[in-house]
Amino acid sequence: MSAGTSISRVWPTPATGPLTDPELAALYGRADRPHLRVNFVASADGAVALAGYSAGLSGAPDKRVFGLLRMLCDGLVVAAGTLRHEGYRAVRLSEDRRAWRREHGLTEYPTLVVVSGSLDLDPAQACFADAPVRPLVLTRAGVEPPPGLTEVADLVRCGAERVDLAAGLAELRRRGLDQLLCEGGPQLFGALTAADLVDELCLTVAPLLAGAGPGRITAGDESPARPLPLRHVLAAADGVLMLRYARDPGAAPSAGAAPAA
Ligand SMILES: NC(=O)c1ccc[n+]([C@@H]2O[C@H](COP(=O)([O-])OP(=O)(O)OC[C@H]3O[C@@H](n4cnc5c(N)ncnc54)[C@H](OP(=O)(O)O)[C@@H]3O)[C@@H](O)[C@H]2O)c1
Numbered sequence: 001m002s003a004g005t006s007i008s009r010v011w012p013t014p015a016t017g018p019l020t021d022p023e024l025a026a027l028y029g030r031a032d033r034p035h036l037r038v039n040f041v042a043s044a045d046g047a048v049a050l051a052g053y054s055a056g057l058s059g060a061p062d063k064r065v066f067g068l069l070r071m072l073c074d075g076l077v078v079a080a081g082t083l084r085h086e087g088y089r090a091v092r093l094s095e096d097r098r099a100w101r102r103e104h105g106l107t108e109y110p111t112l113v114v115v116s117g118s119l120d121l122d123p124a125q126a127c128f129a130d131a132p133v134r135p136l137v138l139t140r141a142g143v144e145p146p147p148g149l150t151e152v153a154d155l156v157r158c159g160a161e162r163v164d165l166a167a168g169l170a171e172l173r174r175r176g177l178d179q180l181l182c183e184g185g186p187q188l189f190g191a192l193t194a195a196d197l198v199d200e201l202c203l204t205v206a207p208l209l210a211g212a213g214p215g216r217i218t219a220g221d222e223s224p225a226r227p228l229p230l231r232h233v234l235a236a237a238d239g240v241l242m243l244r245y246a247r248d249p250g251a252a253p254s255a256g257a258a259p260a261a
Helices: 021-028 060-072 080-085 095-103 165-174 186-194
Strands: 007-011 035-043 075-079 111-115 136-139 154-157 179-182 200-206 230-236 241-246
Touching: 007 060, 021 060, 035 060, 035 186, 060 095, 060 179, 060 200, 060 241, 075 080, 075 186, 080 111, 080 186, 111 165, 136 165, 154 165, 179 186
Parallel strands: 035 179, 035 200, 075 111, 075 179, 111 136, 136 154
Antiparallel strands: 007 230, 200 241, 230 241
C-alpha cells in the first residue's frame, strides 16, 4: 500500500494506523444474507461526475476500495448508460484478490450484470468480448438483441414494459449471485431506491466543489425518503472521505481476511 492509497478509520472507533487490505475487507465484508451494495463517488457538493465522467472525482484511495468491493461481490451490476458512457472493460482482479476469492469458496471473478431496457449494447465492447465470466444482461420481454450479443452474454428477461428490478435481482439470487455490488449509474440507483432494493450505500466524497451542472448520484422519478444508518467513516490522507451506510444491522460484514495487495 503506498502513502497515496492510505486509508484510516475515523468513526465509530478511530484507529491509529492506516488500514490494511484485510482490515478494509473485514470492514466492508460480505453480508450473511442476500445483499445489494451500491458504490458511488461524489463531490462535496453532490456532483456525480466532472466533465461527464466519474474519473475526475476518483483518486487512489477510492480506486482501492472500488477494487476491494469488486473482490467481495458475486455479481457486479451496472446500468447500460454507465457501461456505454464509461466504456466498461472486462472485469479484472489481481492474482491476490482472485486467490482470496478462491480461498473463500467464490468463483475467480464476479459476474458482470448489465441492466438495459433497450439492448442497445455493443457485443464487441471489452466488458463482453473479453469477459472472464459470461455476463448477464437484465432486460425486458420482447426486445430484440443486436447481432452477436447472445454469443457473448446471456439475456435474463424480467418485466414487460420495463425491466422489473425486483424480479431481476430475485433471478440473480436464484443463480447464486447473493452479494451484489451496483456501480451505478444514477438512473439505475434511483430505480433501485424507488423499488426499496438498496441495502447499502458506499459513498466516497471527494473534497472539491463541482459547481452547478452535473447531476446527483441518483436520478429518475421521486420516491419516499428512506433512513439509511451510517456504519463507518474512513478518511484518506488527501481529505477524501469514505462513508458506508447500511439499513440492516443483520447484514453486518462477515468477510474475514483479505490479501494485503
Ligand atoms: N460518480 C459515480 O460514482 C458514477 C457511477 C456511475 C455512473 N456515473 C456517471 O453517470 C452518468 C451516466 O448516467 P446515466 O444517466 O446514463 O444513468 P445510468 O443509470 O448509468 O444508465 C441509464 C440506462 O441504464 C439502463 N437502465 C437503468 N435503469 C434501468 C431500469 N430500471 N430499467 C431498465 N433499464 C435501466 C437503461 O439503458 P438502456 O438505454 O439500454 O435501456 C438506461 O437508459 C455518466 O456521467 C457516468 O460517468 C457516475
